[in-house]
Amino acid sequence: MITNNTIKKRLRASAPQVKDSEAFMADTIRQINLMPSPSSELQESLRRYTMLERLAMRMDAVRWLLVGGTGSVVVGYAIFSHLEAILSAISMLWIL
């Protein structure tokens, strides 16, 4: 009976031979040494620090937006609640 293992064995028995592994590795290491270093742990920390900094800046912007928004609402409410007095003051000034 032909099983999966029979196929595996047969394929492995006649598999192509990989030659010159040492030469291949030597050349690959030489190429690696010519390449720039991959991003190091320091770069990774810097990236995380920058990310946190950006997050803090965003939170700061949101805080100022909230402060500005609240301020606008308070001023708007104050103007609206004293609208009559403001208008009469303006008309008085106009007459004078």
Added chain:
Amino acid sequence: MDKQQFISAIGGLQESLRRFLLVLTHGDEELANDLAQEAILKAYLHCATFEEKSGLQTWVFRIAYNEYLNEQNKYWNTHRVAVENYESVDTEVASEQTDSAFRYEPLYQAIDQLPKQEKAVVILYYLEEKSIREISKITEISEGNIAVMLFRARKKLKAILSKE
């Protein structure tokens, strides 16, 4: 993962990677080595961000497989232009420079007839003994499709073996 760790990990997997590419490229040793090296160098450039050491092999195989597909597309485009210009086309990809005995083995000949993706799946499963999950990660084909491909290929390979 630092440079030394990467190099030692690659040392352990390079033979398997080159053999996989050697079968895919019909025994073209030079091309297989080029593709393997290209994949290893690409993996090296991003190895610092790669923390899952156990998955390195699957990841490098995946890069290599994509390199092979890109190479195949380039080859096809080059030769399509040649056909359009009425030039002769050398359909034999493999060179005679390598240990090409395996190409005369009926099982490998049957594998060679399979579509590109199916061929890669069969080699990874039978020759490199990867799990279906690993093959799925390497080829980006769903596990269900891989099972179907293997079922079809198994039938063909068994038929060849039973004739002998």
